[in-house]
Amino acid sequence: MAGTVRTHRALDVVDLSEGTEVTLAGWVARSRDMGGILFVDLRDASGVIQVVVDPSELPEAEQLRMEYCVAVTGTVRPRPGGTSNPDLATGDVEVGATGLEVLSPSDPLPFMVDDRHDVDELTRLEYRYLDFRRPDMAARLRARAAATNAMRQAMASLGFLEIETPTLIASTPEGARDMLVPSRLRQGSFYALPQSPQIFKQLLMVGGVERYFQFARCYRDEDFRSDRQLEFTQLDLEGAFWDEEDVRSAVEASIVAATAAVRPEASAPGFPTLTWREAIDRYGTDKPDVRFDMELTDLSEVFEGTEFRGFGGALAEGGVVKGMNAGALGLSRSGLDGLVERAKELGAAGLAWAVAEDGGSLRSPIAKFLSEAEVAGVVESLSAETDDVLLLIAGPWRSSSEILGQLRVDLGKPKGHDELAYLWVVDFPVFEETDDGGLAPAHHPFTAPHSVEEMRTDPVNALSRAYDLVLNGTELGSGSVRIHDPAVQAQVFETLGISDDEAERRFGWFLRALRYGTPPHAGFAVGFDRLMAILVGASSIRDVIPFPKTQRGVDPLTGSPSRVEEAQLEELGLDVRPEIKAAWEAD
RNA sequence: GGGGGCGUGGUGAAGUCUGGAGUUCACGCCGGCCUGUCAAGCCGGAGGUCGCGGGUUCAAAUCCCGUCGUCCCCGCCA
Numbered sequence: 001m002a003g004t005v006r007t008h009r010a011l012d013v014v015d016l017s018e019g020t021e022v023t024l025a026g027w028v029a030r031s032r033d034m035g036g037i038l039f040v041d042l043r044d045a046s047g048v049i050q051v052v053v054d055p056s057e058l059p060e061a062e063q064l065r066m067e068y069c070v071a072v073t074g075t076v077r078p079r080p081g082g083t084s085n086p087d088l089a090t091g092d093v094e095v096g097a098t099g100l101e102v103l104s105p106s107d108p109l110p111f112m113v114d115d116r117h118d119v120d121e122l123t124r125l126e127y128r129y130l131d132f133r134r135p136d137m138a139a140r141l142r143a144r145a146a147a148t149n150a151m152r153q154a155m156a157s158l159g160f161l162e163i164e165t166p167t168l169i170a171s172t173p174e175g176a177r178d179m180l181v182p183s184r185l186r187q188g189s190f191y192a193l194p195q196s197p198q199i200f201k202q203l204l205m206v207g208g209v210e211r212y213f214q215f216a217r218c219y220r221d222e223d224f225r226s227d228r229q230l231e232f233t234q235l236d237l238e239g240a241f242w243d244e245e246d247v248r249s250a251v252e253a254s255i256v257a258a259t260a261a262v263r264p265e266a267s268a269p270g271f272p273t274l275t276w277r278e279a280i281d282r283y284g285t286d287k288p289d290v291r292f293d294m295e296l297t298d299l300s301e302v303f304e305g306t307e308f309r310g311f312g313g314a315l316a317e318g319g320v321v322k323g324m325n326a327g328a329l330g331l332s333r334s335g336l337d338g339l340v341e342r343a344k345e346l347g348a349a350g351l352a353w354a355v356a357e358d359g360g361s362l363r364s365p366i367a368k369f370l371s372e373a374e375v376a377g378v379v380e381s382l383s384a385e386t387d388d389v390l391l392l393i394a395g396p397w398r399s400s401s402e403i404l405g406q407l408r409v410d411l412g413k414p415k416g417h418d419e420l421a422y423l424w425v426v427d428f429p430v431f432e433e434t435d436d437g438g439l440a441p442a443h444h445p446f447t448a449p450h451s452v453e454e455m456r457t458d459p460v461n462a463l464s465r466a467y468d469l470v471l472n473g474t475e476l477g478s479g480s481v482r483i484h485d486p487a488v489q490a491q492v493f494e495t496l497g498i499s500d501d502e503a504e505r506r507f508g509w510f511l512r513a514l515r516y517g518t519p520p521h522a523g524f525a526v527g528f529d530r531l532m533a534i535l536v537g538a539s540s541i542r543d544v545i546p547f548p549k550t551q552r553g554v555d556p557l558t559g560s561p562s563r564v565e566e567a568q569l570e571e572l573g574l575d576v577r578p579e580i581k582a583a584w585e586a587d
Numbered sequence: 588g589g590g591g592g593c594g595u596g597g598u599g600a601a602g603u604c605u606g607g608a609g610u611u612c613a614c615g616c617c618g619g620c621c622u623g624u625c626a627a628g629c630c631g632g633a634g635g636u637c638g639c640g641g642g643u644u645c646a647a648a649u650c651c652c653g654u655c656g657u658c659c660c661c662g663c664c665a
Contacts (some may be wrong), residue, residue: 036622050625066615083623091625108616111598116626117614118599175665195665222664223588326644345590345661444665496665549599550657 004069006264011046016076022095023070024049025103027133029113031064035537040064040097042072043139050094051084058100065132067106067113075098112575126556128547138546143262143536147528148215151235151254158250160213160237165200167193167217172506173446176220179237187573191223193231195217196525198444199510201238202482205521212236224551227474227530227541228586234477238523244465244481247522248424251469251479254526259420261537266420276463277337280398284405286428289473291421294412296404298391299323300378308369310350314394322392323378324404326411327388339391339407348403352392356384398433399564409473420534423470430455430462441496442466445489447480452488455495469526471534479524485513 013022026044031106038061040051051072053061064070074095084092099175110126111119113133124131130135152162171178172191194200197216204212218238235254241247242271252271259269272290279288282295283325299321303311309469311321329335330584336353343351354364360379361367367375382390391407393400430449431439439459447456447464454462465481483489489511493503503511563584569575 030625030627032624033625034622034627035620038622039624039627041625052623054622080622085625088625108597112614114626120598120657123598172665176663181625220664223662225664226659228664295592338619439663447665484594531601551659552656554656 009046010044010049011089012041013076013093013095013484016093018077020076021073023073023078023099024051024095026069028064028066028068028070030066030292031061033062033237038062040070040072041134042070042095042401047089049090050079050088051097052094053097053100058097061100064102065106065108066104067109067130068103069106071101072097077141084098085298089337121299121389121521122550122556125542125548128557132546134450137543140536140538141533141546144532144544145260147258150257152215153215154254154257155235155237155250158211158253159241159249161209162214163204163209163212165194165197165216166215169194169200169285175223177391179219179221179467182572182574184571187535195220198446199524201236201508202446203513205238205240205416206516206518208240208519210240211517212239212523214529217523222552224549225584226542227533229541229545229548232541232545233528235528236523237525237528238521240519240521243471243520243522245425245466247479247481247524251524251526255422255469255531258531259535262532263420270423272420273426275427276425277430279425279428280401281406283528284401284408285473286425287473288405288423288425288470289409289413289421289477291419291472292416293325294326294408296401296408297323297325297381299378299381302374302381306374307371308362308366308374310366310369311392311394314396314400316330317396318394320397322400322402322404323382323392324408325382325384325391326389326391326407328385329411330387331389334387338361342410343393343407344404345401346406347393347399348393350351350393351407353405354378354390354392356386356388356390358386362390367571380469381503389547402569405417408515413473414428418537419472421472422469425470426467427470428466429460429465430464431459433460443480445493445496445498446482448483448488449492452491452495455492461493465522467524469524471531473532474530475527476531479522481520484514484518484520485520486511488578489514501510 003183006017008024010024013024015045016022024042024044026042029041029043029048031041032039032056036055036126038053038055040053042051051074056061070535072095073096076093077096079092079094091558106170108128109122111117111130112129115134116134132141136245155162168181168191171180171190176195179194181191181193183189183191196212196218201212214236215243217231218234219228219231237250239250248271256268259266271476274288276286279286281286281298283290284296299313303315303321306312306315315321339353340351352364354362354367357363358380361374362375362378378384378390378392384390391404392405429442430444434440443464443466448467450463450465466478467525469476483492490500490503524585529545532544533539533541536544538544547555547557553561
């Protein structure tokens with residue numbers, strides 16, 4: 001790493017023999033002026049080394065301030081007895097300075113460049129370049145690069161070709177809102193930024209690539225969350241002549257590589273599999289956090305023929321009674337009622353709580369409605385021990401399970417990310433029920449169903465060959481076996497309610513491509529930012545995205561998005577609506 | 588679109604509930620002292636439109652209304 005400006009990096013000094021002349025360059029992390037001797041902690045990308053200055057020889061050292069960028073010439077020497085610093089990788093050595101050059105001074109800092117002080121995130125983003133100098137963020141940048149590398153190597157060693165796809169593409173109305181880019185050469189027309197490279201990677205399969213991958217930047221113009229940004233990165237992959245099992249093993253290889261690169265101390269992860277139905281049934285979500293148990297139990301049999309109308313009514317309508325043992329939470333009456341409120345917020349008609357007492361009885365607002373056998377059945381089914389809080393809900397299978405599942409996460413989710421629990425969820429339904437009771441496709445229309453026939457005759461129960469990867473309760477990515485037969489694709493469009501005309505107009509070119517000997521193919525996309533956030537223990541993907549945006553879509557550092565010159569708009573054949581301009585004037 | 592938290596010298600926090608002088612703590616900044624520190628220490632100093640606007644009040648960082656910013660959640664994310 002030697003260069004013309006410096007001969008060594010800070011960390012290299014450890015391996016040099018006493019008396020070696022070095023020139024180092026970096027930033028002043030700290031300087032401690034003792035009067036007759038002055039210590040400078042010099043930081044570069046490799047680490048920190050202590051430089052010792054005699055101010056009578058180098059008086060300019062007294063002018064050094066935090067984060068000045070400096071070059072130091074000096075001699076390597078062991079630290080005098082008793083002055084080693086075990087907290088520093090270079091703590092046994094130091095550099096006695098013979099020369100000092102300020103390469104660039106620093107203004108007083110807007111915040112401390114260390115991990116000891118919490119700093120408001122907006123300020124960090126405004127000065128992101130200083131944020132990168134903090135050890136946490138520097139480590140996250142390195143971790144991200146290490147993971148990218150590891151995954152790239154894993155894919156390459158499996159014979160995948162890294163191929164780029166365009167970022168200026170045609171808009172499609174499905175899915176998320178598109179980010180649009182106006183065309184100058186064809187005024188009034190717009191490119192869209194890709195929500196994923198989906199169609200292009202399928203075209204690569206038609207093109208005989210057989211194994212494709214890419215770190216793809218994707219864009220979805222929807223509201224922000226701690227795990228969602230307008231632009232984000234996916235490890236996107238697709239292969240031909242393979243199926244779901246092969247896809248999963250390739251994804252696992254890349255995930256194992258990334259995990260090993262970022263979390264070398266973690267044991268190699270396993271990848272258990274649940275069907276979608278099992279996941280909802282046992283965990284009340286299609287992205288279960290399996291780091292903890294607290295599974296849901298079906299109590300419908302216990303309440304068969306119950307006198308309690310709250311439960312009996314639900315069962316009579318084909319619903320279920322489900323329960324969960326939340327353990328000894330030690331909640332007060334108002335705390336327990338708070339859970340009921342929370343359940344109602346989540347859309348439950350009601351929630352019953354019960355606290356197990358000595359002798360197998362239950363303390364609960366509904367206890368008086370339950371028979372002895374029902375109480376015993378609940379206690380037994382939920383393995384309730386004294387003081388355990390039991391939550392019971394009755395209603396349709398899916399929504400009841402999901403409400404309990406949300407409470408399960410509220411009450412049981414472990415803090416921190418030390419444990420890594422990966423999980424496949426397979427056999428998603430083709431359709432999801434909408435609020436008004438209709439059916440809407442759960443995936444993009446190129447996803448292969450297990451059976452087109454079933455899609456037609458029993459759409460509610462039809463399963464698709466789609467699968468998700470879950471980590472610690474976060475959806476890391478999804479994939480599917482694609483449709484490669486144009487006839488099947490046409491049938492699926494029809495079943496999804498896309499007419500022949502519409503399909504031809506919007507996807508005609510794609511359907512044509514499928515008619516030229518398309519191989520069976522399948523693929524996946526890993527949400528790389530989410531993976532990194534969990535691997536490094538960050539609570540938001542903003543901490544692993546170098547230059548993220550705030551919830552309002554603003555970059556506080558550069559000020560994007562920004563207004564543009566009238567002339568730029570004219571070239572594009574655009575104008576800003578008068579009421580928007582009027583609002584600008586009012587500013 | 589909806590619900591909630593937060594906004595106080597450059598930074599982070601306390602003060603707000605229960606109105607009474609811009610008060611306090613830590614870091615940073617400026618000046619001074621100091622030859623083995625490493626979150627150095629000691630002494631002194633500067634630095635504020637309590638996000639913004641309006642209202643209530645003798646009096647507002649504090650109460651009320653609005654607004655902006657930020658974060659979390661619901662909706663949204665095929």
